[in-house]
Amino acid sequence: MALTAVNTTKNNQPVQNDELFVYNTKNLNLWYGDHHALKNINLGIKEREVTAIIGPSGCGKSTYIKTLNRMIDLVPGVKTNGQIEYRNRDIFSKEFLVEELRTRVGMVFQKPNPFPKSIYENIAFGLKIHGIKNKQIITETVEKSLRGAALWDEVKDRIHEPAYGLSGGQQQRLCIARCLALEPDVILMDEPTSALDPVSTLKVEELIQELKEKYSIIIVTHNMQQAARISDKTAFFLNGEVVEFDSTDTIFNNPADSRTDDYISGRFG
Amino acid sequence: MKTTNKELSPVQQLLEKKYNSGFLNRSEKVIPVVLFIMAAVSVLTTLGIVLTLIFETITFFGDVSIVEFFTAKEWYPFSGTDPVYGIWPLVLGTLKITLIASLFAIPIGLAVALYLSEYASARTRKIMKPILEVLAGVPTIVYGFFALTFVTPLLRQLFPSLELFNAISPGLVVGIMIIPTIVSLSEDALSSVPESVRQGALALGSTKWETASKVIFPAALSGILASIVLGVSRAIGETMIVSIAAGSTPSAALDLTSSLQTMTSYIVQVTTGDAGFGTTIYYSIYSVGFTLFVFTLLMNILAQFISKRFREEY
Numbered sequence: 001m002a003l004t005a006v007n008t009t010k011n012n013q014p015v016q017n018d019e020l021f022v023y024n025t026k027n028l029n030l031w032y033g034d035h036h037a038l039k040n041i042n043l044g045i046k047e048r049e050v051t052a053i054i055g056p057s058g059c060g061k062s063t064y065i066k067t068l069n070r071m072i073d074l075v076p077g078v079k080t081n082g083q084i085e086y087r088n089r090d091i092f093s094k095e096f097l098v099e100e101l102r103t104r105v106g107m108v109f110q111k112p113n114p115f116p117k118s119i120y121e122n123i124a125f126g127l128k129i130h131g132i133k134n135k136q137i138i139t140e141t142v143e144k145s146l147r148g149a150a151l152w153d154e155v156k157d158r159i160h161e162p163a164y165g166l167s168g169g170q171q172q173r174l175c176i177a178r179c180l181a182l183e184p185d186v187i188l189m190d191e192p193t194s195a196l197d198p199v200s201t202l203k204v205e206e207l208i209q210e211l212k213e214k215y216s217i218i219i220v221t222h223n224m225q226q227a228a229r230i231s232d233k234t235a236f237f238l239n240g241e242v243v244e245f246d247s248t249d250t251i252f253n254n255p256a257d258s259r260t261d262d263y264i265s266g267r268f269g
Numbered sequence: 270m271k272t273t274n275k276e277l278s279p280v281q282q283l284l285e286k287k288y289n290s291g292f293l294n295r296s297e298k299v300i301p302v303v304l305f306i307m308a309a310v311s312v313l314t315t316l317g318i319v320l321t322l323i324f325e326t327i328t329f330f331g332d333v334s335i336v337e338f339f340t341a342k343e344w345y346p347f348s349g350t351d352p353v354y355g356i357w358p359l360v361l362g363t364l365k366i367t368l369i370a371s372l373f374a375i376p377i378g379l380a381v382a383l384y385l386s387e388y389a390s391a392r393t394r395k396i397m398k399p400i401l402e403v404l405a406g407v408p409t410i411v412y413g414f415f416a417l418t419f420v421t422p423l424l425r426q427l428f429p430s431l432e433l434f435n436a437i438s439p440g441l442v443v444g445i446m447i448i449p450t451i452v453s454l455s456e457d458a459l460s461s462v463p464e465s466v467r468q469g470a471l472a473l474g475s476t477k478w479e480t481a482s483k484v485i486f487p488a489a490l491s492g493i494l495a496s497i498v499l500g501v502s503r504a505i506g507e508t509m510i511v512s513i514a515a516g517s518t519p520s521a522a523l524d525l526t527s528s529l530q531t532m533t534s535y536i537v538q539v540t541t542g543d544a545g546f547g548t549t550i551y552y553s554i555y556s557v558g559f560t561l562f563v564f565t566l567l568m569n570i571l572a573q574f575i576s577k578r579f580r581e582e583y
Contacts, residue, residue, distance in 0.1 A: 071472060076391075103474030113465035116488045126473040129483065175469070182473065 022047045022186050022216045023068060028082035030063060032075065037063050039240040041082070045233075047185075047216045050208060052231035052248065054224055056268070059237040061220045065188050068218065069105045070098050087185070103130065106179030108189045112171035114163035114178070119146075119155055122163050122174055126182045141181050149177035150207050169200020176207065187211065189219040193226065205230050224264055228252050236260045322562060325555035332549045338556065344519035344535070346550050354553060356560055358519035362436075362529040363564070366511055369440025369525070370447060370504040375497055377444075378451030382493075385452070386459035387481040398456070405449035413513030416442035421514060434516025434528035442514065443507050447500035454499065458492025459485055491579040498572040502565050508533035532561045 023045040030038035038060045045051050053061040066072040068084065070091060084091045091101055114122050123142045132138060142159065146152040151173045155166070163174055172192060179187055189208075193201040208217060208230050221227050227234050227248065234251040236243045236259075244251060244260045255261045262268055277285065287293065330338070333354045341355025381401070385394050421438040425431045431438075462485050470480040486493070516528030517538050530538070536554045544550040 069472065071468060074468070074471070099474045099476055101474075102472055107472040109465060109468065109472075111465060113463070113469040115466060115469065115484055116462075125470070125483070126475075129473070129475045129479045178469075178473065 020046055022087060023218075024083075024085040024088075026083040026085070028064075028067070028084060029080065030060075030067060030072070031079045032063075033077045037240050038067070038080075041242055043235060043242060043245060045216065045218060048212060048214075049232040050212050050217045050219060050230055051233045051235065052227035053218065053220045053235045053237060054222070054227045054263075055237035056263070057222070060240040061237045062190055064237065065190050065218060065220045068186075068188055069102050069107055071102075071107065073098065103182055104184055105186045105188060106182065106184035108172070108175050108179060108187065108192045110191045111195045112168055112175050114166075114171050114174050117163060118160045119163050119166070119174060120159040123178050123181045126178060130182070145177040145181040146174075148180045148211070149173045150203065150210075151177055167200070169196050169203060172196060172200065172204060173207065176204075176211075180211075184215065186216045186218065189217065191220055191222060194222065201226075224252075236263060238263070319562070322555055322559045325552055326559045329549070329552035329556045332552065333556075342521045344530070346553055352549070354549075354556075356532075356557065358521045359530060359532045359535050359557060360560065361521060361523075362511075362515070362519065362531040363505055363533070363561075365436040365525060365529060366440045366443055366507070366515065366531055367501060367504045369437060370443035370507075371497075371501055373441050373444030374447045374451055374500060374504075378448045378496075378500065379455060379493065381448070381452045382455035382459055382496075383481055383486070385456050387477065387485060398453070401449045401452050404445075405453070407446075409446065409507065409509035410513070412442050412446050413439075413510040416510055416514035428526070431526045432516075432528055434514065434518070436515060436525040436527075436529055439510050439514035440525075443504050443510050446507065446510065447503050450503060451496045451500040454496030455489070455493045458489035458496065461492070462488045491576045494575040494579060495572050498568055498575065502568040502572075505564050505568065506533065506561065508537060512537045532557045536561075 021044045023043070025041050025043045025045075028038055028041040029036070041064065053065065055061045063072065067080065068086075068091075072078055072080075080092070086096075086101060086105065089096050115125060117125070120142055123145050124138045127138050127141060132141075143152060143156075146155060146159070151170060154170060155174075158165075163171065166174060172195075176187075176192075193204050196204065205226065208219065211217060212232075219227075219231065231248045233245065234248040235245040236251060236255075236257075238259060244255055244257045246256070250256075251260060252264055255264065338354055338356055341353050342357055343353040343355050344358045345353045385397060389397065416439045420442055421431070421433060421435070424435075424438055425433075466484060466488060467480055470484040471477075475483070511531045512534040515531065515534060517530050517534060518528040519530045519535070520527065535557055539550060539554045
């Protein structure tokens, strides 16, 4: 009975089985200056599932995912209230260092953003800043992460060459490998395939399917077919609100809200 | 034929006229010629200066032995009976000033650049950068008097053994002069590292300082080194500050507290004095100028090499 534990805007009760959930968002509001971008968001995100967030442009889906690892802090003039708990810890509290949160919660961006360093150094970077100096551990982790991101076979002969020599799809998988090196709990993906060609997109989607065995994945996508293909749960955002959050199957085949139905059947957005 | 029968619309008429006049053809041929002449003028001027330097230097070496020039440890051209022309004291003077200026300006310049690009708010940056750039526009003679009448007395209160003319005060002020160059170019290099790279590092849990020092700084290294080389070149070629505040005593001593003379201030001394045309002293300024030119040329080559070698694509 997964759905009983799922929190929706219609069912504003706090989630009971907190330990199953990586993220619990309670009455989250967010403003960019005067613009009310997220309105009373309540979502419980379960571990080892792929949760897709869909919705038209400007609905707040990217804002929401960036709030989960507090990358939103980089935007000047952002105000929030409400709560986001990561593993029962308030992510906005002073005791929870933002660096620790971002170490446990990896992020893959819309456009591949490798560092202007070698492939090897791109992955070693995360380990080094967290104080891991043992060369053997680093080298092993680099290989493991590249294998984890299904990139090893393509780059194993040139891991000391610049990352910018890779194709866009390879760069995006390198960015995923860069996350995996820190063995995160959750991976946030903000439209990770929107800058990729169809073949690279397919590879990344296959990768997400494999990663979900070990990681909880939250993915923002404007591609509804992608959400339907890869996710277990789907949240539909509209104008800063969660219209509906349910199993992907229900959202795409039997949505409760007529707006969800209109959106997934392509009548707007 | 349909088109011949038809009345041409005003736009069509104008287009017809444009393409029938042949003006476009001619003007497009003239433009590159004009631009080439402009380019040639500046290249030829540079060439002319270099050739003059070389020929007059050769004339100088007709009077003075080239071995003496490089090996003698003394620069004493004004002795009527026994002048000595060893370039080393002048080179040493220039190196002293450049070294002090660099040690002072590079750390401060880089710190300011990092602050402006990674930490300062947009508002602070908007106020501070133009102010620093004004500093770059202050005439060097003003800096020279600042060194002689403010910095030197201040330093002499702290260190009474410091002479009125010394290396430290003008060195520091030359450093102040080149800080804006280093800040401005380094800040440009740091700011042009894409925001997405910055976010990638932060999203891995690195702190602001780790992001700035381990990702952004290395990514901008080629621009930063180029800014340093440019700043150091300006220090080597700086004339007014050292002429006013460093003295005019060519010195082979490593001491920084006493009067010295740089290559540039020697040239000023001779050109503002009354060395007659055609005398050995007159030609000596070309040999010094040529040495100075070699120094700045080497710095330029170094800058080129650095920006190629350390370029990180993003």
